[in-house]
Amino acid sequence: MTEPGGASVVAARAGSTPYVDPARVRYRQRKAWRDAAIGIVSLLVTVAVVAFIVVRTPGWAVVQETFFSPEAFAESFPGLIEAFWLNIRIFLIAEPLILIVGLSVALVRRLKRPIFLPLRIVATIYVDVFRGVPTLLVILLLGFGIPALQLQGAPDSVLFWGVVALVLSYGAYVAEVFRAGIDSVHPSQRMAARSLGLSSWQTNRYVVVPQAVRNVTPPLLNDFISLQKDTALVSVLGPIEVLRRAQIDASFTFNYTPYVAAACLFIALTIPMTRFADWLQERQRRRRGPGASV
Amino acid sequence: MTVVQVEQVWKAFGQESVLRGIDLEVGLHEVVVLIGASGSGKSTLLRCINGLETVDAGRILLDDDLDVTAFNTDLDAVRRRVGIVFQSYNLFPHMSVIDNITLGPRKVLRLPAAEAQQRARDLLGRFGLADKADEYPDRLSGGQQQRVAIVRALAMQPELMLFDEITSALDPLLVGEVLDAVRELKSEGLTIVMATHEMAFARDVADRVCFLDGGVVLEQGTPEEIFGEPRERRTREFLVRIRG
Ligand SMILES: Nc1ncnc2c1ncn2[C@@H]1O[C@H](COP(=O)(O)OP(=O)(O)O)[C@@H](O)[C@H]1O
Ligand SMILES: [Mg+2]
Numbered sequence: 357m358t359e360p361g362g363a364s365v366v367a368a369r370a371g372s373t374p375y376v377d378p379a380r381v382r383y384r385q386r387k388a389w390r391d392a393a394i395g396i397v398s399l400l401v402t403v404a405v406v407a408f409i410v411v412r413t414p415g416w417a418v419v420q421e422t423f424f425s426p427e428a429f430a431e432s433f434p435g436l437i438e439a440f441w442l443n444i445r446i447f448l449i450a451e452p453l454i455l456i457v458g459l460s461v462a463l464v465r466r467l468k469r470p471i472f473l474p475l476r477i478v479a480t481i482y483v484d485v486f487r488g489v490p491t492l493l494v495i496l497l498l499g500f501g502i503p504a505l506q507l508q509g510a511p512d513s514v515l516f517w518g519v520v521a522l523v524l525s526y527g528a529y530v531a532e533v534f535r536a537g538i539d540s541v542h543p544s545q546r547m548a549a550r551s552l553g554l555s556s557w558q559t560n561r562y563v564v565v566p567q568a569v570r571n572v573t574p575p576l577l578n579d580f581i582s583l584q585k586d587t588a589l590v591s592v593l594g595p596i597e598v599l600r601r602a603q604i605d606a607s608f609t610f611n612y613t614p615y616v617a618a619a620c621l622f623i624a625l626t627i628p629m630t631r632f633a634d635w636l637q638e639r640q641r642r643r644r645g646p647g648a649s650v
Numbered sequence: 651m652t653v654v655q656v657e658q659v660w661k662a663f664g665q666e667s668v669l670r671g672i673d674l675e676v677g678l679h680e681v682v683v684l685i686g687a688s689g690s691g692k693s694t695l696l697r698c699i700n701g702l703e704t705v706d707a708g709r710i711l712l713d714d715d716l717d718v719t720a721f722n723t724d725l726d727a728v729r730r731r732v733g734i735v736f737q738s739y740n741l742f743p744h745m746s747v748i749d750n751i752t753l754g755p756r757k758v759l760r761l762p763a764a765e766a767q768q769r770a771r772d773l774l775g776r777f778g779l780a781d782k783a784d785e786y787p788d789r790l791s792g793g794q795q796q797r798v799a800i801v802r803a804l805a806m807q808p809e810l811m812l813f814d815e816i817t818s819a820l821d822p823l824l825v826g827e828v829l830d831a832v833r834e835l836k837s838e839g840l841t842i843v844m845a846t847h848e849m850a851f852a853r854d855v856a857d858r859v860c861f862l863d864g865g866v867v868l869e870q871g872t873p874e875e876i877f878g879e880p881r882e883r884r885t886r887e888f889l890v891r892i893r894g
Binding site for chain 2: 545551552554
């Protein structure tokens with residue numbers, strides 16, 4: 357063997373290791389370095405130019421003082437974090453309830469036996485109504501309306517009814533997502549399960565629903581992200597969550613930095629979730645096989 | 651003893667009449683092969699036998715005692731006794747091979763998990779799949795998936811097995827391993843009704859071959875009779891066409 361790399365070709369043929377032409381290896385390395393360098397230089401130049409333009413723009417000082425004041429930020433931030441904890445609790449309580457409501461409604465709408473007709477009608481009306489009405493309206497209606505009735509035994513906490521309103525509103529969306537997921541499972545899967553002697557309920561429980569949930573995880577995560585933001589809507593009822601806190605702070609100081617700080621808190625919460633949703637979506641796309649990378 | 655008795659069964663889809671008073675009897679340990687043109691109703695007949703389709707008229711008896719077609723039959727009970735394997739495997743993609751196989755025994759037969767696992771592993775071993783127990787179906791070849799589907803049906807210990815063109819979706823190189831599995835089942839005395847286009851295989855394993863045409867069993871007999879000297883003109887035409 358006299359050709360360059362000849363020895364390693366022979367070695368690769370004998371075993372099962374891959375063989376790449378050494379000239380191509382060098383080319384790939386050079387290209388990787390060049391791509392990285394170009395990307396970084398391009399990014400630095402762009403940032404410098406944009407920063408230069410922004411800072412030189414007349415009025416930047418006022419903008420900075422009103423929206424990005426370090427003092428206002430430092431002053432309001434601890435209170436905002438505390439208030440944000442309420443948003444997180446609302447989210448953590450509402451989300452599991454939404455999943456339960458959504459999945460139950462989706463399954464009820466798939467029931468076939470005539471005895472369940474009333475249930476099916478209720479589920480359909482529920483979805484139609486709550487998908488059509490703005491979430492904010494539902495929150496106002498339940499949060500102010502029901503405590504005003506002074507019903508015996510009904511909780512009169514506005515926060516309680518705010519969470520109920522979120523659950524009802526989001527439950528209708530999530531029910532539709534689950535329904536699409538259930539429909540996306542091929543009928544032959546149901547047939548295979550039934551032919552093993554599994555009952556209709558067991559077929560849903562072990563075969564259809566697990567696949568449906570898998571298929572709709574990315575859209576469900578998007579609804580989660582949306583819910584994290586909409587916890588702020590409960591502020592109209594009065595509980596001091598982060599938006600309400602920011603509003604109070606801003607109205608005292610005529611400075612909007614607390615709003616920006618509150619926005620940062622929401623972003624800090626949603627970004628990991630968004631990345632996770634992207635990653636899941638990408639993984640599903642790759643699983644569908646070749647062609648995905650073209 | 652008769653395992654299945656199909657009497658004068660009719661079945662239509664809308665205005666399309668598929669089964670037109672079909673009769674079929676299958677005895678214990680018998681292997682009956684259904685042949686016939688595509689659309690002649692082979693799959694429909696098999697699905698009527700385990701209650702995946704309801705008949706329009708007629709009767710299907712299992713073991714002379716369980717009437718599949720009675721108005722109030724517990725079809726889950728029928729399906730516990732009759733296994734079926736489909737052309738497209740229909741394994742559950744979200745479960746490992748072993749979970750696919752143990753689902754029925756655990757949830758329907760109420761076997762303890764350990765016993766169901768043992769049964770599944772024994773069967774996998776016998777069909778050359780011992781090392782695939784923990785794989786997911788999409789990591790297996792078509793032939794392996796179809797053998798898992800057979801094992802899944804077998805794990806319910808059915809008294810009757812239905813095979814619906816189980817090699818039609820397979821690469822020709824993989825057909826053999828699935829047919830070997832069927833031969834193995836025949837040698838154990840399992841009662842089998844199968845629809846197939848593999849004529850050489852039908853000739854080899856069938857005790858009886860039934861030619862479906864026009865919604866009835868137009869002609870039936872031993873493989874020698876049907877493939878050697880078919881009496882009906884339609885049978886001869888079909889055999890000429892399928893041999894190419
Ligand atoms: N679920 C169904 N709905 C409507 N038509 C069907 C259905 N299943 C089968 N058919 C029709 O019945 C006829 C017989 O089909 P099938 O039993 O699958 O035949 P084979 O298995 O012999 O090819 C075909 O014309 C097919 O289109
Ligand atoms: Mg068919």
